[in-house]
Amino acid sequence: MQVTIRDLRKVYSSRGGGEVVALEGVTTEISSGEFVTLVGPSGCGKSTLLDIVAGLIPETSGSVNFGNGGADPGQSTRVGLVFQKPVLLPWRTALQNVYLAAQLGLEPAAKTDDALDSRARELLDLVGLSGFAEKYPWELSGGMQQRVSIARALLLEAEVMCMDEPFAALDEFTREQMHVELLSIWERQGFTGIFVTHNIFESAFLSDRVLVMTPRPGRVVAEVAIDLPRPRHKDMIGTLGFTENVRRIRDAMSEHWTG
């Protein structure tokens, strides 16, 4: 599913009556099945951009279109969302958390309870949680909780997956493992990935393309195409090619912004 963002602008009115421009003139086109990262320092509007694409908040002006024109987010297009925190409901088991999505407004067309149950189990298998279906969130580690939330987002068969720093709260080792697993899920499912992070290494490892953002007002100041081959694996992280890509993201950032 292609995502076309045109001249997007978001203005919040602040408490004192003034206005804060969170996003200004953001224009980009994300091809179907592409994996794009939004990278930038805090306050650059990357999460705001993601929330607008996901249909959580309205834009002030400009547009987000899916496919070949038409379609507002959240209506005919399913947009999956993964948050920084797993946001699991503690009174539901892992399995019940996964199929929560199907019990709400955006019900996937006519599925029986049994079909839902086995679909949710498949997704738990996919994220490496076979055998944890009946566990409650508090019985799972942070990484496992985040896997459940990824499985939940996958249940809706979203063609666009928005991820808001999903691994920021995990330890370094778990995070690296999650990167590899996320990419293998992405390759199998073929969704369009939009991933927010402030970690340059993460953005280089995951993406086809990195959109570099700077704050006040939040705008996309550069695009960096990552020329690492797919599939990616951990061994690439130390290579010259990887370092070169990281350097290009960094240069793009420092050219437009002084923290």
Place this chain on the structure above:
Amino acid sequence: MTEQIVFDELEQGAESPREDGRGASVIKTVALQVSALVIFLGAWEALTVSGVIPSYLLPTASEVLAALGEDIRDILTGGPMWTHFYTTLVEILLGFFFSAVIGVAVGAILAEFKTIQRATYPYVVAANATPRIAFAPLVVIWFGFDWASKVVMAVAVAVFPVIVNTMAGLAATDRDDLRLMRSLGATRSQLLWRVRIPTALPYIFAGLETAMLFSAVGAVIGEFMAGNAGLGYVTLLAQELFRLDDAFSAIVLLSVQGFLLHRLVVIAGRRLVFWQAESALPK
């Protein structure tokens, strides 16, 4: 409400040895608690038997225990004390029941309808700040000498913690939970039933625990005002007859009753809100 939650944490803290599964530690705790009781009763006995505290002010511990034994025998054999015990029990339970139903309903209405909340909340706060016990004489005029006036007093005292906690609980839904539910296209009623009510349950149960204790306070005050039955009435009567040992015995029975009823609510709460103690989710 904050008070109640702090209380809960203390309670859970006190019970953590049992959760660690160390039986020896439990036995040790029980032994310590029994020793404390024995020392307390021993000191009481010594101070009263020796005459340091004159007997017209405080009966000896052994006199109280004897009166208590008699009362318990009477309760078990269905004597007059059974009627008093049963009367108070029913008053407390009815008071609790109506407090729970009315409290949750009013709390939910105030939480859901912001206009009603804005119009009435100051008066709810003012009513909560009023010592409702001051209404006791009027309640007798309105509701008579029988059980009804006791139940009304119990509700008047016990309903507020339920109202306040229900409101707080329904407003306590995490911002990220709201984002999630919105991104999944949840309707308002789905959000209410699947997230906001479960989120509110621990708060509501904290309110219900307090309500059970307050309901007992209200019922006893009602019995002080009028009527001829109940443990509160027995205490009052014993005072008038200068039978301090009987008064103490009735108070101990009230205390045991209150403790067990409160325990019931706590246990029901832990069953229903099973995720609360366990849940260490980073929220």
